[in-house]
Each structure stands twice: as structure tokens, then as C-alpha cells.
Amino acid sequence: MTDTDQPRNLSQKPVIILVGPQMAENIGMVARAMANFGLSELRLVSPRGGWPKKGAHSAASGATHILKDAALYDTAEEAVADLQFVFATTARERGQMKRVYAPAEAALKTIERNTAGQRVGIMFGRERTGLENDEVALADAIITFPVDPDFSSLNLAQAVLLVGYEWYKNVTKEALPFDGEPQTPPANKEMVLSFFEYLESELEAANFYPPDKKPTMTRNMRDIFYRLEMTEQDVRTLRGAVRVLVETRRSRKSQIN
């Protein structure tokens, strides 16, 4: 490859996150698919039967360094805490309001974010059941695959392969146009979830949620904020607004007592 073909900023690459992977062979094949396309950072959330898993190593043949360096987590929430943009791969519509990307568009979004110095992750679910709703809920956006609806099932390594392929294909091209990125970094998931929990506890205290509707309303409101792709400054601003609106109430109450 000539210099103009060199991928920019390849040290910033998307992180591949397998949530609850069941079969050792699949994990090994995921490592190979990653290696095919220049990816190297793998995170494993609660692999069934623990980690390391017998059989992953041989299935990874040649890509075992990726397994060796794989980071282990107990929950998806912990696995995404330091990331600033997260995709969840799903095959079926999940009754949520997140933006849906094809792998090609998701690759462009990933490159845009990585180029701006931000960390991006892509979550893949269990072989048989995919991601749970709570795990999909952590994501900023969905990736789904343009497959024939009559035969839509891709295996885990194939899904990673297509995502890796689109990323590598696009990142080794000429520079992409760069649009006006916000001045502060995007908030990582820990900060975002902390804001949600604060807002929701205040709404709960204010009787915002009719009985039985809280889970749906919570999910829908979080999806509004996920679409915003909040920077750290956005979170501080919105948190400050909520606090001010609410604490004026509290300070008046304490003045009376």
C-alpha cells in the first residue's frame, strides 16, 4: 500500500464485545475474523463456562494473540463503561427508538468517531438468543445486517467478519470528510448512565411515571438522550438544569421546616 492508502489513526479501532458467548470455537473464529480485518481489541462478557475456554485457541489458529489480550467482564455495562459510542448488533426489531445502521454506514460512523479520538465498541450477543433488551438498551445505535429475510441467520464469526470487513475497507481509503464535531469529548457510558439514574430518580420522586409504565417510559426517554450522543458538556448542562429545577423545590421545603 502506498502512503495515501495507509489507514489513518489505526491505533484507534473499534472494540469487539462478545456478550455471553457460548462456544469456544466461535470465540476463536471471531478472533480470526478480527485479524483478517486488522482488529485486535476483544472484550468477553461472561463467556459461558468461564475463560479461558478449551477449544478457542485452536479455532483461532494464528489469531491467538487476540485471545491472549482479550479482556474479561462480568456485565455488558462494565464492558462499555469507558466507551463513547456503542453499537448493538441485532437481527430483529426490538421495540426501541434507536437509530439503525447497516454495517457500511456503521463503519463510517465508527471511523468518524475514532478519528476524533473517541472509543467505539460493537456488541454481539449470544449464539442462540442474541443480546438481552437491557444490553441493547446500553447502546447508542443498532447495527443490523442486510440479509435475505427468508434466511437471515448469520453465525457469530460471520457477523463480526462483515462488520470488520466494512471497517477495514473504509478505513484504508482516502480521508473521509469531517463534520463539525462538538468541542468536548462524548460522555462515556458510566457518565451517561449516572445522569439517567439521577434524572429518573427525580422523575420518580415527582410521580412522573404512571403505575406499570415506568420501564417503557424510562427506556423511551433514555433512547431520546442516546440519539443526542451527548458530550461531557451536554451531560453537565442537562444535569445542571435538572438539579436547578428540582432543588429550588428542595430549598423552599427546607426553608419552611
Added chain:
Amino acid sequence: MTDTDQPRNLSQKPVIILVGPQMAENIGMVARAMANFGLSELRLVSPRGGWPKKGAHSAASGATHILKDAALYDTAEEAVADLQFVFATTARERGQMKRVYAPAEAALKTIERNTAGQRVGIMFGRERTGLENDEVALADAIITFPVDPDFSSLNLAQAVLLVGYEWYKNVTKEALPFDGEPQTPPANKEMVLSFFEYLESELEAANFYPPDKKPTMTRNMRDIFYRLEMTEQDVRTLRGAVRVLVETRRSRKSQIN
């Protein structure tokens, strides 16, 4: 999908040709990869150990119709005789002067030819050794895969998967199984500005704005919400949340008075 999204001329699809495939499992997985992306015509040239092969059927699970309809040939030359444009997939440069396509470009070329009523085939070689030079020589053009040169080996089914993916994606113009578009229309400016004015008056009343900073803070916060591209439902939800947080304060105040 609307009519304009319908894939054109889907009855003309590329033919997948496996030359000298060795492992039954790979043939089965190729059938699955084809089915994932709406391909159905498979040709097998001298499969090792004959055909049918034990194990192909179970590896094809769900895509066995493709195996059942697969056509058998003794040589690659016989397998491409009726085709009008043929690609050969190779990983390494072969000292030939044929045009080299990436899978995406090859898909566009395939669709162009198929749309013109011409038959197109794509040859894939043996698992360990690929295509022989005489077989590559039969092709009009080469397809090679944009993989990391440090880890370039794709298995047979993965190579077919990537070719099929690019074809299907382009021929259906990426019709995804579902999208995440909001259910209500975007809020018009009157509704958005009304929400802003309401929020800002409540923040003002709560002393959110330090002296002299109100214009800047107002503009920045409005920009946060503009980035959201709020639907009517978003505005109703956010307005409702603000009202509840604030009015609990008012109702307490009036209870005291």
C-alpha cells in the same frame, strides 16, 4: 419496501462455482452463506471424494435446497461454458494482466451484466491451494479481498459470504429488515420554540442563569435540543418531564401558603 426499492432482475443472479472443494462442511456452509444473501445457483467442479458428500447436508442446515439443486462438472471450463462474465477469486497476484476488483466493485459489475441479461459466475478455489493458473485463465477478471496482509486467509464460506453480501447489499440498495425511524413526525418550529420558551422561563425562575450569561447559555442549550431533531412525541415527553419536576415545587409551595 416500495417498488423503487425492489431489487432489479433478481431472477438473474451470479452463479457460485466451487472448484475442487475438499470438505463437505465447507460446501454446506457455502450453501448457507449463499442463502443468507439471496443466491441460489451453485456449481461444483470435481468435489474431492465425489458428490453428494456426507456432512454437507447437515452443515447446510436450512439451505439444503441449494445443495439439492447444485450442478456437477468435471472441469472448470465446462462449468463456465454458458456464462458471459466470470470472476476468479484469488488471494495472491498471479502474474496475469486481468483487471482486479474488490468485492464491492465486482458486485456492481455483476449487477450491470445481470441487468443486461447476461450470466455471471464467480469461481472459488480449493481450501488449501486455491485455483490453478489454468482455471484463473478462464476468467474475465479477478476478485481479491481487502484483508489485512498480515492475516489474509479467509475460509471458503467466508469468501462466498463477502461476495454474496456485497451483491445483495447493492442489488437491494441496502433494504434493511427494519429501521428505527421515530413513529411521530418531527416537531415543527412553533412547537420547538414553545418548548424552549417554557423550559427557559422555568430555569430563569429557578435562578439557573448567572448574570450576563443567559444569552450564551440559552443558545447552547437550544443547540443541544436542535441536535436531537425532536419529534412531536419527544417534545411532549421532555415538556412533561420538566413540568413534573417543577410543579411538584409549585404544589408544595401552594400547600404551605
